Amino acid sequence: MIKIAMVTGATSGIGEACMRAFLMNNYRVIATGRNGRRLQEFREEFKEDIYTLEFDVRDRKAAETAVASLPEEWRNIDVLVNNAGLALGLEPEYEGDYQDWDTMIDTNIKGLLTMTRLIVPDMVKRNHGHVINIGSVAGDAAYANGNVYCATKAAVKALTDGLRIDVAHSAVRVTLLKPGLVETNFSNVRFHGDDERADNVYKGITPLTGDDIAAAAVYAAEAPEHVQIAEMLILATHQANGSIIVRNS
Ligand code: NDP
Numbered sequence: 001m002i003k004i005a006m007v008t009g010a011t012s013g014i015g016e017a018c019m020r021a022f023l024m025n026n027y028r029v030i031a032t033g034r035n036g037r038r039l040q041e042f043r044e045e046f047k048e049d050i051y052t053l054e055f056d057v058r059d060r061k062a063a064e065t066a067v068a069s070l071p072e073e074w075r076n077i078d079v080l081v082n083n084a085g086l087a088l089g090l091e092p093e094y095e096g097d098y099q100d101w102d103t104m105i106d107t108n109i110k111g112l113l114t115m116t117r118l119i120v121p122d123m124v125k126r127n128h129g130h131v132i133n134i135g136s137v138a139g140d141a142a143y144a145n146g147n148v149y150c151a152t153k154a155a156v157k158a159l160t161d162g163l164r165i166d167v168a169h170s171a172v173r174v175t176l177l178k179p180g181l182v183e184t185n186f187s188n189v190r191f192h193g194d195d196e197r198a199d200n201v202y203k204g205i206t207p208l209t210g211d212d213i214a215a216a217a218v219y220a221a222e223a224p225e226h227v228q229i230a231e232m233l234i235l236a237t238h239q240a241n242g243s244i245i246v247r248n249s
């Protein structure tokens with residue numbers, strides 16, 4: 001039977017890689033995001049294998065309306081990949097930008113919660129489904145100047161563990177993927193479009209790619225029904241944790 005995966009923030013990076021990987025593995029995919037042009041391109045590329053929903057995960061009403069608009073044949077979601085998220089800024093906590101803080105908290109924590117609240121009840125009712133949350137090595141321990149972003153990813157870890165407890169009476173599975181350095185648009189966004197600063201993040205190390213993380217997502221989703229991959233920490237080979245990265249000079 002063809003399965004359905006919903007991927008939030010599918011218009012770039014890890015989310016797009018997850019969308020493509022699930023499609024390659026015979027899933028149909030509901031791709032969500034804010035970038036209507038990218039979503040249109042996906043519709044042209046994947047035709048009836050894809051359904052797109054354009055909304056901002058911070059806008060609870062828009063998320064509700066979008067999910068409610070799904071046609072009958074797209075409603076039985078097997079896998080939810082809660083991926084939409086971002087870091088903004090890399091400054092000492094006492095100098096951080098209020099608006100950056102609000103955007104990270106509203107997207108990474110509250111957006112993920114909204115999607116969980118909208119999709120998981122039906123999974124529990126059907127006694128079937130899988131939630132894959134994209135956390136980060138940044139949630140394991142704070143690194144210098146990472147403060148609020150690290151806190152949001154620590155929250156994703158707590159929310160993932162909490163959800164796993166709350167659905168344990170059902171066959172719904174819950175997975176946390178914690179990537180390290182993945183070269184995507186992430187650092188360009190973090191540094192507000194300063195591409196040179198973004199490129200430096202990946203200097204002297206071979207970073208992970210979105211495909212590396214997507215492969216882990218598909219692995220977790222395709223594990224036998226009685227196997228719940230609870231958590232995976234996925235690092236580049238020369239990265240030891242959020243703070244220690246050995247670069248060749
Ligand atoms: P990208 O910037 O390449 O992709 C982020 C995606 O999230 C984009 O599609 C973006 O859409 C979407 N998004 C951001 N905010 C919202 C919003 N409010 N509503 C809907 N969609 C939104 O970065 P990554 O692929 O690297 O990031 C994906 C996830 O992976 C994030 O949760 C990030 O924290 C996590 N992560 C990334 C790591 C890395 O090193 N890259 C490592 C560990 C975790 P838009 O283009 O419209 O902004």
Ligand code: 8X3
Binds near residue numbers: 135
């Ligand atoms: C993104 C990875 O190490 O830049 O979550 O925070 S890191």
